[in-house]
Amino acid sequence: MSTSIAQVPIQRFHGEARVDFMDDLAIEEPLEIQLDVPGAGGPEPRSLSITMRTPGHDEELALGFLWTEGIIRGLGDLRQVGRTGCRANVVRVALQAHVAVDPQRLERHFYTTSSCGVCGKASIRALRTQSAYPPRPEGSGPFFPASLLHHLPERLRAAQAVFDATGGLHASALFDPSGACVVLREDVGRHNALDKVIGRALLDGLLPLEDHLLLVSGRASFELVQKASMAGLPFLGAVGAPSSLAVELAREAGMTLVGWLRDGRFNVYTGSWRLT
Amino acid sequence: MSTSIAQVPIQRFHGEARVDFMDDLAIEEPLEIQLDVPGAGGPEPRSLSITMRTPGHDEELALGFLWTEGIIRGLGDLRQVGRTGCRANVVRVALQAHVAVDPQRLERHFYTTSSCGVCGKASIRALRTQSAYPPRPEGSGPFFPASLLHHLPERLRAAQAVFDATGGLHASALFDPSGACVVLREDVGRHNALDKVIGRALLDGLLPLEDHLLLVSGRASFELVQKASMAGLPFLGAVGAPSSLAVELAREAGMTLVGWLRDGRFNVYTGSWRLT
Numbered sequence: 001m002s003t004s005i006a007q008v009p010i011q012r013f014h015g016e017a018r019v020d021f022m023d024d025l026a027i028e029e030p031l032e033i034q035l036d037v038p039g040a041g042g043p044e045p046r047s048l049s050i051t052m053r054t055p056g057h058d059e060e061l062a063l064g065f066l067w068t069e070g071i072i073r074g075l076g077d078l079r080q081v082g083r084t085g086c087r088a089n090v091v092r093v094a095l096q097a098h099v100a101v102d103p104q105r106l107e108r109h110f111y112t113t114s115s116c117g118v119c120g121k122a123s124i125r126a127l128r129t130q131s132a133y134p135p136r137p138e139g140s141g142p143f144f145p146a147s148l149l150h151h152l153p154e155r156l157r158a159a160q161a162v163f164d165a166t167g168g169l170h171a172s173a174l175f176d177p178s179g180a181c182v183v184l185r186e187d188v189g190r191h192n193a194l195d196k197v198i199g200r201a202l203l204d205g206l207l208p209l210e211d212h213l214l215l216v217s218g219r220a221s222f223e224l225v226q227k228a229s230m231a232g233l234p235f236l237g238a239v240g241a242p243s244s245l246a247v248e249l250a251r252e253a254g255m256t257l258v259g260w261l262r263d264g265r266f267n268v269y270t271g272s273w274r275l276t
Numbered sequence: 277m278s279t280s281i282a283q284v285p286i287q288r289f290h291g292e293a294r295v296d297f298m299d300d301l302a303i304e305e306p307l308e309i310q311l312d313v314p315g316a317g318g319p320e321p322r323s324l325s326i327t328m329r330t331p332g333h334d335e336e337l338a339l340g341f342l343w344t345e346g347i348i349r350g351l352g353d354l355r356q357v358g359r360t361g362c363r364a365n366v367v368r369v370a371l372q373a374h375v376a377v378d379p380q381r382l383e384r385h386f387y388t389t390s391s392c393g394v395c396g397k398a399s400i401r402a403l404r405t406q407s408a409y410p411p412r413p414e415g416s417g418p419f420f421p422a423s424l425l426h427h428l429p430e431r432l433r434a435a436q437a438v439f440d441a442t443g444g445l446h447a448s449a450l451f452d453p454s455g456a457c458v459v460l461r462e463d464v465g466r467h468n469a470l471d472k473v474i475g476r477a478l479l480d481g482l483l484p485l486e487d488h489l490l491l492v493s494g495r496a497s498f499e500l501v502q503k504a505s506m507a508g509l510p511f512l513g514a515v516g517a518p519s520s521l522a523v524e525l526a527r528e529a530g531m532t533l534v535g536w537l538r539d540g541r542f543n544v545y546t547g548s549w550r551l552t
Binding site for chain 2: 010265266267
């Protein structure tokens with residue numbers, strides 16, 4: 001956890017009184033994801049994205065980003081994943097020669113794609129990344145008892161070590177069909193936390209996550225639903241509110257979207273047939 | 277407010293009980309910012325950025341984005357700002373011929389810049405946008421009584437109409453030296469809410485905001501501090517926690533950064549001399 005927290009001296013005010021204090025901060029630093037594509041115009045790796053993230057699990061973040069952007073389709077697409085020398089804020093991913101990456105698409109599309117997956121894209125039409133999976137039909141499983149959902153927030157918080165110290169991080173957690181937490185990641189960026197979870201799932205051979213539940217600590221945006229959809233998830237729960245576009249995209253994908261999951265309550269925005 | 281809220285039918289669970297319910301959602305839709313630069317390679321306007329935002333105040337958002345990215349330096353740089361025909365999700369900004377925008381810089385830098393201002397930039401060195409203002413020296417004003425700060429959160433919430441309905445929006449509010457709220461904007465993206473405030477301030481001739489306070493509803497990230505710095509603000513308060521890089525950048529800029537501003541308390545992370 002030492003790469004996730006920084007200690008700084010602050011002054012704490014309560015009314016007019018002030019005291020000196022040491023406070024824990026969530027660390028935020030840029031991470032550059034470089035892509036080495038054979039035959040994509042020279043030997044130089046290309047800068048694909050820079051994201052402001054909390055250090056730790058950077059390879060997972062890079063892999064999750066590449067998966068949710070539709071650039072890789074499995075571990076077999078990878079040749080090498082790692083640091084470049086002593087540069088702590090760069091992860092370089094080398095692809096196998098067989099991976100078809102259209103250089104023009106990289107140039108026009110991915111080079112204007114931010115790690116948040118939607119900003120900077122060259123046209124509104126490009127916003128919806130093509131999912132590798134067809135929409136799930138209405139009435140399809142998996143199915144989850146409502147009682148299972150009520151336990152998830154406490155399990156999320158129990159595993160959220162850095163949030164407890166800093167109050168400054170988003171969390172994303174994957175649960176198996178029994179409600180056990182498989183992996184939890186925290187980050188200053190909510191999209192990064194989810195990319196790290198998906199990257200971990202890729203490394204563990206779990207993709208697509210057809211029977212799992214995902215819970216995010218904050219609000220559910222279009223972007224998070226899109227990433228969850230790209231990972232094949234049938235269920236996304238959020239502790240906070242969803243946006244209009246998040247609900248719309250979840251409905252199109254046949255995903256169950258739950259919001260305000262806390263204190264023994266939740267709202268089902270779409271896909272309510274999965275709750276038994 | 278009708279462009280900010282969507283009503284959807286949901287199912288609300290409390291324990292095992294479920295009831296049908298109409299819920300209010302914060303609207304999230306893409307906005308494309310197009311830039312028309314005279315002499316920058318043909319008559320076609322260029323797509324500068326796409327951001328997921330809550331509709332409303334879109335021209336302010338575009339102008340605030342252009343200001344905080346350092347592309348415009350005043351209203352005199354603008355030729356026209358507006359919609360293109362009936363396309364509700366596109367704002368086109370035409371610049372005056374005298375505005376020097378390096379086409380290569382646009383291509384290499386801004387085309388890879390997302391609306392969140394940091395993602396997608398082509399190199400980590402480019403992350404720190406050059407501020408138009410020198411750092412403020414230690415000990416410099418303006419100065420604010422601590423008692424003033426304690427009143428700001430309630431004034432923010434009182435003006436946060438959409439949040440109250442949806443629970444799904446970030447807010448950014450500008451206060452004058454007396455603590456009166458000058459402008460408040462809400463958005464699903466915290467950077468958009470701040471860009472809208474800065475765009476409004478530009479239109480009202482208030483930039484640089486040398487005597488004002490800015491309050492944001494959530495956490496303080498690097499990006500928000502950078503945008504505040506580009507607007508000349510001496511003071512940024514956040515209801516939530518700051519990140520390590522937010523504190524670092526605020527210290528470099530000589531800005532006062534306050535976090536956890538709520539319930540009669542706050543923490544001062546840097547620039548505490550401004551609090552009297």
